[in-house]
Amino acid sequence: VVAVLLSRWLDFPATVEIALIALAISPLPPRLPARGTRAGGHMPYAVGLMVLLAVLSVATVPLAAYLVGVVYGRSVEVAPAGIALVIATSVLAPLAGGIAIGAVSPRVAERMARPAATLAMVLMPVAAIAVLTIAAPTLWPLTGDGSLLAIVAFLMVGFVVGHALGGSEPTEETRGARSHLAVEDQVLYGGVVPAEAPGPGAMQVGFAEHAQPVQLWVPSTLAAPVDLPVLDMVEHVLQAHDGGCGDVAGFGQAGGDQLHGAALLPRAHARSLADAAGLVRRSVSAARDSVASMRYGFIFPGTDPELAVELAVLAEQHGWHGFFVWEGIWATDPWATLAAAAVRTSRIRLGTMLTPVPRRRPWELAGQTMTVDRLSGGRLVLSAGLGVAEDAEDRFWIFEHDQGRRVRAELLDESLELLPRLWRGEPFEHEGRHYTVRRTEQMLPPTPVQQPGIPIWAVGLWPRPRSMRRVARLDGWLPNYAPPGEGAAGPDAQRRLFTPEIGAEAMAWLRAERERLGLADRPFDWVQEGTTAALDAEADAAVVRPWAEAGATWWLDTDWSVPAERVEQYARDRLVAGPPAI
Amino acid sequence: VHVKDLALLGFQISLVCTVLSYGLKAAPADLLYLLRRPGLLARSLIAVFVVMPWLRCS
Numbered sequence: 001v002v003a004v005l006l007s008r009w010l011d012f013p014a015t016v017e018i019a020l021i022a023l024a025i026s027p028l029p030p031r032l033p034a035r036g037t038r039a040g041g042h043m044p045y046a047v048g049l050m051v052l053l054a055v056l057s058v059a060t061v062p063l064a065a066y067l068v069g070v071v072y073g074r075s076v077e078v079a080p081a082g083i084a085l086v087i088a089t090s091v092l093a094p095l096a097g098g099i100a101i102g103a104v105s106p107r108v109a110e111r112m113a114r115p116a117a118t119l120a121m122v123l124m125p126v127a128a129i130a131v132l133t134i135a136a137p138t139l140w141p142l143t144g145d146g147s148l149l150a151i152v153a154f155l156m157v158g159f160v161v162g163h164a165l166g167g168s169e170p171t172e173e174t175r176g177a178r179s180h181l182a183v184e185d186q187v188l189y190g191g192v193v194p195a196e197a198p199g200p201g202a203m204q205v206g207f208a209e210h211a212q213p214v215q216l217w218v219p220s221t222l223a224a225p226v227d228l229p230v231l232d233m234v235e236h237v238l239q240a241h242d243g244g245c246g247d248v249a250g251f252g253q254a255g256g257d258q259l260h261g262a263a264l265l266p267r268a269h270a271r272s273l274a275d276a277a278g279l280v281r282r283s284v285s286a287a288r289d290s291v292a293s294m295r296y297g298f299i300f301p302g303t304d305p306e307l308a309v310e311l312a313v314l315a316e317q318h319g320w321h322g323f324f325v326w327e328g329i330w331a332t333d334p335w336a337t338l339a340a341a342a343v344r345t346s347r348i349r350l351g352t353m354l355t356p357v358p359r360r361r362p363w364e365l366a367g368q369t370m371t372v373d374r375l376s377g378g379r380l381v382l383s384a385g386l387g388v389a390e391d392a393e394d395r396f397w398i399f400e401h402d403q404g405r406r407v408r409a410e411l412l413d414e415s416l417e418l419l420p421r422l423w424r425g426e427p428f429e430h431e432g433r434h435y436t437v438r439r440t441e442q443m444l445p446p447t448p449v450q451q452p453g454i455p456i457w458a459v460g461l462w463p464r465p466r467s468m469r470r471v472a473r474l475d476g477w478l479p480n481y482a483p484p485g486e487g488a489a490g491p492d493a494q495r496r497l498f499t500p501e502i503g504a505e506a507m508a509w510l511r512a513e514r515e516r517l518g519l520a521d522r523p524f525d526w527v528q529e530g531t532t533a534a535l536d537a538e539a540d541a542a543v544v545r546p547w548a549e550a551g552a553t554w555w556l557d558t559d560w561s562v563p564a565e566r567v568e569q570y571a572r573d574r575l576v577a578g579p580p581a582i
Numbered sequence: 583v584h585v586k587d588l589a590l591l592g593f594q595i596s597l598v599c600t601v602l603s604y605g606l607k608a609a610p611a612d613l614l615y616l617l618r619r620p621g622l623l624a625r626s627l628i629a630v631f632v633v634m635p636w637l638r639c640s
Contacts, residue, residue: 047608048615049626094598098605113606120599127592161633518611
């Protein structure tokens with residue numbers, strides 16, 4: 001409407017008809033509900049469409065203007081160069097600038113985004129009111145001949161057409177509504193298949209309308225205010241395994257001696273039982289894959305470096321996939337220990353569990369990790385955490401005082417930004433809040449074996465967006481959980497409250513966020529810590545299997561409660577018994 | 583400076599800030615989102631370049 005008013009008021013050669021056509025092909029960015037983009041919803045689509053339309057408008061706007069001229073018998077000319085200039089300065093340049101800022105410093109981008117959006121939101125109506133006031137004499141006749149009504153109707157139709165053809169990915173509000181509809185308004189197809197199903201023909205697919213989704217994995221927190229309700233979790237899980245199913249959702253769960261599968265299809269898409277059977281089959285297969293691909297590591301809870309190296313060798317000999325040592329402040333040096341373990345082993349992953357990165361100088365950490373990665377032939381993983389707070393455990397704070405969680409989070413973010421650049425071994429400059437790097441061409445270190453860098457697993461506090469967004473940019477998630485309305489749970493409460501279902505929800509959120517960041521194709525680990533006693537294989541499997549089924553990719557076994565004098569025996573026994581078999 | 587010039591400037595700044603705020607939240611891969619989804623690309627282009635102009639002309 002504003003565009004039309006402007007055109008009339010400023011005496012552009014175009015008429016209302018031209019303005020309407022221009023509206024139809026306008027490369028202006030589609031408006032987004034900010035909340036809807038938080039879970040990775042429309043942002044890539046909006047940005048992609050905006051760029052495409054902006055580039056195409058150099059050709060389409062002059063063409064449309066010409067066609068309008070032909071239809072209405074007027075001579076209307078729009079120079080492509082003029083359009084290109086407008087598009088370049090008002091769309092492409094700010095967009096590229098924003099993306100560049102985000103790429104160089106995500107923190108600066110995050111700080112700038114809100115003021116920029118607010119300024120845009122405030123200025124638009126102010127300018128519009130000014131135009132409406134001045135243009136009132138021009139506007140008034142439009143209300144009489146129905147032109148204004150036509151413009152409004154046209155915009156409404158445009159909204160409907162765009163929604164129908166451009167897809168309607170759910171916003172958070174509609175997600176909530178849809179999850180409640182899941183049982184009542186959709187047809188549930190479910191099947192129960194023996195674990196060793198000989199083939200697709202053996203699958204039994206049931207049919208039930210308005211049935212309780214008993215075989216569907218329903219998160220325990222469905223009623224809680226979480227970001228992704230059940231249906232979206234299901235969709236994301238299936239999309240991750242199946243390359244995208246659009247508006248069809250399905251999920252498989254392996255449990256006990258049976259594999260359960262369920263597929264939810266919106267009523268309009270429930271074409272046949274065969275479709276549902278295919279979905280169930282793929283879902284079950286995805287669940288089976290996730291169980292088969294689980295890897296197992298052992299965390300040595302002791303302090304003796306010589307013993308640690310010996311145990312790393314033992315771990316490799318007995319089928320473990322990783323060996324980890326803990327990192328303290330006044331303690332055994334984990335990097336020297338891992339360096340020795342690196343030259344004595346050849347296959348298993350090595351790492352710390354975990355490194356309080358804000359307590360470390362990033363360049364020293366980069367050098368230590370690079371050294372162990374090279375000695376191990378590229379088998380190191382860096383586990384990064386905020387470090388424990390002084391008021392929680394003051395034994396880690398005997399040399400200095402805790403500057404607080406916010407400062408530690410800033411230090412962690414800046415270190416995570418610096419480490420990949422330090423690992424590149426090339427000259428660079430950095431001016432951050434806490435660290436400054438001056439450029440040098442001399443004495444540059446070698447690079448790690450792993451490129452583009454050593455994988456980083458980071459602690460993420462679910463469901464805190466800032467903490468989880470940090471994890472989404474990295475290579476793996478070390479779960480920490482804050483129950484709704486509470487702070488982070490302590491270690492004991494953590495084990496009791498954090499369930500595989502909650503973890504699966506967090507992973508679905510992480511997958512969506514990684515898709516938004518363009519990282520969906522890169523491997524990502526969910527690293528779950530727990531304890532198995534190796535006394536009863538079935539009991540151990542029962543502990544680990546739910547995590548594997550939920551999508552965890554690493555199981556790190558340890559028992560921190562073993563007293564110091566028994567640690568050696570415990571570690572030897574646990575490693576020799578081998579990892580849990582599920 | 584006339585009010586209408588200020589209003590125009592306001593629109594331009596608003597547009598630039600809107601696009602900038604998208605850019606700040608977008609990843610480079612977002613630029614190619616539609617090109618990687620030919621079906622959605624085709625539907626979007628039909629909506630913009632065929633259906634809407636056709637509705638107007640009819």
